[in-house]
Amino acid sequence: MKIAFYGSSLLSSYWNGAATYYRGLLRDLAARGYAITFYEPDAYDRQAHRDIDPPDWAAVRVYPATPEAMRAVAAEAASADVVVKASGVGVFDDELLAGVVAASRPEAIRIFWDVDAPATLAELAAAPDHPLHRAMPELDLVLTYGGGPPVIAAYEGFSAAACIPVYNALDPTTHHPVPAEPRFAGDLAFLGNRLPDREARVETFFLDAAARLPQRAFLIGGSGWADKAMPANVRHLGHVYTREHNAFNTTPLAVLNIARDSMAAVGYSPATRVFEAAGADACLITDAWTGLDLFLAEGTEVLVARDGRDVAEHLAALTPERARAVGAAARARITAEHSYAHRGAQVDAILRRVAEEKRSGGKRGRGAA
Missing domain, CATH: 3.40.50.2000 (Glycogen Phosphorylase B;)
Structure with missing residues (x-):
């Protein structure tokens, strides 16, 4: 399956605490056969503070932080089997969410991946017209990198088809003991x-x-x-x-x-x-x-x-x-x-289950644990 992933940054951890999470998960999913394109805006001086070069396990599209460039990359969701809009991209978040949902094919799996669920849920509670409320009926899943039962209950209260935590984890190939400095x-x-x-x-x-x-x-x-x-x-x-x-x-x-x-x-x-x-x-x-x-x-x-x-x-x-x-x-x-191999296996199982449910006309996302 082809994944179009719209996030803050894969290449830089500068003012971007999700970088390690994205790298660990997507690297494992790539090893499982997924073809991944990661879209990140050129914003917040992150490209000047890259931690990694573009990896061989994902194509990285860095786009200018302009409305025109955002709309162009959002349109590319049409070619993906799995479309992920992460929270906290930091540039045109609301417009990007609407754009990728509109561009994605009906048979594609649409996911909102929340890397700061408490903040997002507070926004949803305060704003009945929040763009995520409008997008929720079109989403197959909300995945979060934390939150447990309180976050699951809150998202399902906002009519999410399903909310599943996919917790942070360890990639032992990148984080391991080294000599002291x-x-x-x-x-x-x-x-x-x-x-x-x-x-x-x-x-x-x-x-x-x-x-x-x-x-x-x-x-x-x-x-x-x-x-x-x-x-x-x-x-x-x-x-x-x-x-x-x-x-x-x-x-x-x-x-x-x-x-x-x-x-x-x-x-x-x-x-x-x-x-x-x-x-x-x-x-x-x-x-x-x-x-x-x-x-x-x-x-x-x-x-x-x-x-x-x-x-x-x-x-x-x-x-x-x-x-x-x-x-x-x-x-x-x-x-x-709690390695990213464990988390990758979890996400792989979720995606395969939801894809089968969509093919068979079942209820989207429910029970995908």
Whole structure:
């Protein structure tokens, strides 16, 4: 089957947290025989910050961020068997959704793939005339990269034919242990862009912990933090390219995961960083959120904190031996249960089932798990 996938960027992770997710899933689907074209706009300076060259497992079409170019690439949905419009493309999202739905053939599988379900659902609740409401009757599936039962119920309440979470995962060929790099040496490292619904939690879980342990070394990577006031023992790294993530995760004593406000509230939303860290054998400390136990066991495969005091206490008590044991256990669990091979098999089964239902005139999407 031919997939036309319209997303933010496959080539760059710059202000684009979905890049690792797209790469892992689409690479696996390509290995299963799908012919994939990924459409991404030339926007937000991402093309100047590419992490990868165009891969051999997907054709990448970078188009100018203009209405004319958007309409031209939307029209190409007519040649695909599976048409995917992801959330958060960032340029003409509403028009692109309408365009690809209108252009796709009736027998094609139409999917809205939500990489930020809490934000999208809040928009749908606030705006009865939202374009996604209008598109919903034409969609065969809503897929999300997190959210669990609350998100499924909410989307089905908005008349989605079916909503199925396809969680983040690990690609062990790209995220794995590497030798330590002095640039990333420290006791606790956090990687994430500065966003309005994350900043307060970074203050609570990361900066508060740093203030409590002035003798320990803390690192923060990601865009937007340069003018943020921080304790003297915090070193700001700026944007960390995906090719550097393994060293970033392998080198420090521990790494910290902090969910955004909306993701923490909904739960069942492990970030790509969780799987990247586990793949690199990192000892992960995470804020608490519902559904974590589906992926990692507290105390043995991950350390869980409720606030900055908890983070500081975990770090103060952590020995290199304990850190290695937690990291190794996390890597074993994630590799065995949560690789992109697992997610690719899930999506492949979903697509084949829905295609058969459409051919036989069955109800679109229902029961495709």
